[in-house]
Amino acid sequence: MNYVYYYMFKILVAGGTGLIGSNLITKLKQKNYNVVLLSTQKNKADNHSIFYWQPAKNELPMVALDGVNICINLCGEGIFDKPFSELRKQQLVESRVVPTNVLFEAFKLRNEPLLHYIGGTATGFYSNICEDKMAEDYTNGEGFISELVVDWEKSIQQFKEIAPLVSVMRTGIVLSEKGGFLKQLATPIRYFAGAVPGNGQQIISWIHIDDWSQMLIHLLEKKIAGTFNAVASHPVKLETLTREIAHILHRPLLLPNIPVVALKLIFGERYKLLLTSQNISNDKIKQTGFKFDFELSKMALQNLLTK
Numbered sequence: 001m002n003y004v005y006y007y008m009f010k011i012l013v014a015g016g017t018g019l020i021g022s023n024l025i026t027k028l029k030q031k032n033y034n035v036v037l038l039s040t041q042k043n044k045a046d047n048h049s050i051f052y053w054q055p056a057k058n059e060l061p062m063v064a065l066d067g068v069n070i071c072i073n074l075c076g077e078g079i080f081d082k083p084f085s086e087l088r089k090q091q092l093v094e095s096r097v098v099p100t101n102v103l104f105e106a107f108k109l110r111n112e113p114l115l116h117y118i119g120g121t122a123t124g125f126y127s128n129i130c131e132d133k134m135a136e137d138y139t140n141g142e143g144f145i146s147e148l149v150v151d152w153e154k155s156i157q158q159f160k161e162i163a164p165l166v167s168v169m170r171t172g173i174v175l176s177e178k179g180g181f182l183k184q185l186a187t188p189i190r191y192f193a194g195a196v197p198g199n200g201q202q203i204i205s206w207i208h209i210d211d212w213s214q215m216l217i218h219l220l221e222k223k224i225a226g227t228f229n230a231v232a233s234h235p236v237k238l239e240t241l242t243r244e245i246a247h248i249l250h251r252p253l254l255l256p257n258i259p260v261v262a263l264k265l266i267f268g269e270r271y272k273l274l275l276t277s278q279n280i281s282n283d284k285i286k287q288t289g290f291k292f293d294f295e296l297s298k299m300a301l302q303n304l305l306t307k
C-alpha cells in the first residue's frame with residue numbers, strides 16, 4: 001500500500017489513550033495514518049490531534065469528526081479495577097455503551113460518509129466452558145460480563161445504518177509488558193511472591209498486544225467487516241502461563257496456589273473473572289489471511305518480559 005492511500009484515511013480513535021490504544025496509535029502513526037483521538041481527560045486535549053469529549057453529557061466537538069472516514073472505539077472503564085457493586089456495574093456498561101451511542105449520533109448527523117467502524121469488545125461474551133473451541137457464532141453466556149458484552153455489541157451494530165463496514169474485535173486477554181493481566185501476574189513473581197490463582201486449570205485465551213494492533217490494521221486495510229475473536233491460536237492453562245513467566249524471569253514459584261476462598265475474600269464478586277476458563281477459536285480471522293506473530297504463550301512472554 002502506498003503513501004497516497006494512507007493519506008486517504010483519517011482515523012478517529014476514542015479510548016485511544018489506554019493500554020491497547022497507545023500501542024495501536026503508535027503502529028498507525030508508524031504507517032503514516034492521519035490519526036486523531038477523543039479523550040475524556042481534559043488535560044490531554046490539544047484541540048488539534050486530541051479532542052476532549054464528555055460522552056456521559058452527550059458532548060462531542062463535531063470538529064473532531066472533520067474528514068474522518070474510519071472510527072475505532074476502545075472506550076471502557078477497567079473491568080477489574082474496582083470492586084463490583086450495582087453502581088460500578090452500571091458504570092462499566094455505560095462507559096462502553098454511552099460513548100458508542102454518542103459517536104453513532106454524531107456520525108449520523110454529519111454529511112460525510114463513514115467507511116469503517118471498528119469496536120473492541122471482549123470474549124467475556126462467551127460462556128465459561130472449554131470443552132469446545134468457541135467460534136464467533138457460539139451463543140453468549142450468562143451473567144454480568146456476558147450481558148455487558150451483548151449490550152455493547154448491540155450498540156456497535158447501530159453503525160451498520162451509516163457505515164458499509166462494521167467490525168468487532170472480540171478480545172481475549174491482551175498480554176502487554178506495560179499493564180493489564182500480564183503485569184498483575186508477573187509483578188509478584190518478580191518479587192518472589194507469585195502464586196497461581198485457583199487450581200490453575202483455567203484456560204486463558206490470550207493475545208500479544210502487537211498482534212492485536214496488527215489484526216485491527218489487517219481488518220482496516222483489507223476492508224473486512226464482521227465479528228472476529230482476537231486471540232492467539234493456542235490458549236494456555238493459567239498454571240502453565242504462570243510457570244512460563246516464572247521461568248523467563250528466573251524466579252521460583254514458592255507459594256502454593258491461591259485457594260478460591262481467599263480469592264473471594266480479596267476480590268469479592270470479581271473472583272469469578274480469575275476462574276474464567278475459555279477455549280476460544282481464531283480460525284475466522286486466520287481464514288482472512290491474517291498471520292499472528294505470536295502463536296505460543298512462551299514466545300509472547302519471552303518477547304514481552306525481556307524487552
Ligand SMILES: NC(=O)c1ccc[n+]([C@@H]2O[C@H](COP(=O)([O-])OP(=O)(O)OC[C@H]3O[C@@H](n4cnc5c(N)ncnc54)[C@H](OP(=O)(O)O)[C@@H]3O)[C@@H](O)[C@H]2O)c1
Pocket residue numbers: 014015016017018019020021038039040041055074075076077078079094095096099120121122123171172173174175180181
Ligand atoms: N486489556 C485487555 O486485556 C482487554 C481484553 C478484552 C477487552 N478489552 C477492552 O478493550 C478496551 C480497551 O482496553 P484497554 O486495556 O486499552 O483499557 P484501558 O487502558 O483502561 O483504556 C480504556 C480507555 O477508555 C477510555 N475511557 C475510560 N472510561 C471512559 C468513559 N467513561 N467514557 C469514555 N471513555 C472512557 C479511556 O480513555 P480517556 O481517558 O482518554 O478518555 C481509556 O484510555 C476496553 O473497552 C476493554 O474493556 C481489553
